[in-house]
Amino acid sequence: MALPSVQRVFLESIASSSDPEGRFIEVNGIQTYYKKVIPQSHKHLLQNQHFIPNETNKPVILLLHHILGNLYTWRHHMQPLADATGCHVIAYDRPTFGFTERPTKWEEGQNPYTQEASVDFAVQLVANLGYKNRKIAFAGVSGGGGIICAIAIKYPDLVHSLILIAPSIRPEDQGPPPIGRHILGSAPGRLFIKIALYQYLPLTLFYHNTNSIPDWETVVKPTYRVPLTLPNFYESFSWLMKYFVPLNILPNKDILTQKPILYISGDDDRYLHVDKHREVFDEIASTPTSSTSHPNFKMEFKVINECGHLPQDEKPQEVLNSIIDFLISLQI
Template sequence: MPSPSHHTQDLRIDSLHGKLFVRIWSPDHLSPSFEQAPIVLFHDSLGCVELWREFPAKLAAITGKSVVAYDRLGFGRSDAHPGELTYGFVGDEAEQAFPTLKDHLGIGEFIAFGHSVGGGMATHCAARHREDCLALITESAQAFVEDRTLEGIREAKLGFQQDGQLERLAKYHGDKARWVLDAWTETWLSPAFAQWSLEAELERLDCPVLAIHGDQDEFGSELHPRQIARLTDGSSRVLLIDGCGHVPHREQPEVVLEAVVQLLR
């Protein structure tokens, strides 16, 4: 496979509260094209474009589609977030940043792929823009607030108190690292967030859905992909990967890539 640098394009686009960093991967050495629905990636709570690593290049190569990823406001190479996250932040992505990205790049039809909380954001985007969303892929997504999720977050919060851990996060988020960590832990652990779920958005979907989950995911049980499939129509499929944790696209990328190819066929 050619080096990703041979077929990537980096952009910074204006949004309501600051600039968003965007990267586009194109199959082989082609220029970015959105004539065929691109795959749009939504990162996790501590994630950013760089932390997708080589997965988007592989995804573009194996599907023949352009792949688009962006850093949410406050993350990675995007501008700082102007304040604290609201408890509606998962759904806000479908109303604010994603339409800005879609309009700026001239994206019509698209395929949404979200990891962890990005899976919830991808679900909202698929429901809100259902006339253009051809398929939804969730990976390690949370469909509701589960005790297992909260316990995993509490353990991670303790881990970040150890020397050097916040500095590791700063490698990707710079001086926004503390905000990124608090936005994840304090929002999810707040009692005000306890009743959050994706139920209403899942019930609105009418596109094929693939719910990928590792059977050893420390941030959510297999109840989440089962819930996603149950609340969507008959074109939904659950892929539970044996011996896999919270990041299947890094731990077992070939399994994830093959499942995406099968879905898009």
């Protein structure tokens, strides 16, 4: 048996000391850091019967974080979501971010840093955790929202519902323009990334008011900065930019409307203005298949006051309440 890489051993060591509830699983050859929670009402069964019950008619809830984020962003949501819905809830660090391994080489056609790879990666993760062919209620913030839309387009039969939190869906909103990605994917660009992120991460531009977030300076900010010290972070982020091609979402909006959608935006989103979010929502909602005659038709647009681009961080309780109300309305 081959010995694990130094990177894997190091990531496991740091992760276990940071959060003992986190776990690792291999997905498409990548050691992936994730957390899974089950309803409190099920935990006594797990202790007594040595299995995790999950009703076959219940979907799994999968949470996808934003670029430069990690699963920590869902710290206020996972257990309450599980308890309120009776579902298992999973969050993971997307490749490049958090404690998930960052490959330095790959076979042709297996580049883990493309957007298409991110789509298949999420689906494979759920399957590897034992939920193959189970319906999934997806929640994604910013770039994570774009990925879950692409999953719904490619794998519609797997999707129970979509919760889009300040999603980046239009091509011009999905990261920097091509020339910017080319620069960031170069050696000088990598140096710029290192200097900029070391100085400014987490980006306060994404928030309405960081002073409203408890423990921002002592806990939240340092946690988001941990990946800056981990192996291959800057290289992998540079590759992510180099190979970034926007996902083709809105041309397939007729597929999206076949699933229930909750769209959440902050009123002070300085990255994607709330009016742009409203335009995207209206464009999706106006497709011919969006009619009350469609059995799965349900679309809601929610604006959260005094909130920026990352509502799950800045207004976690309001986001949590909105998600729970939405899923319960679907008789989850």
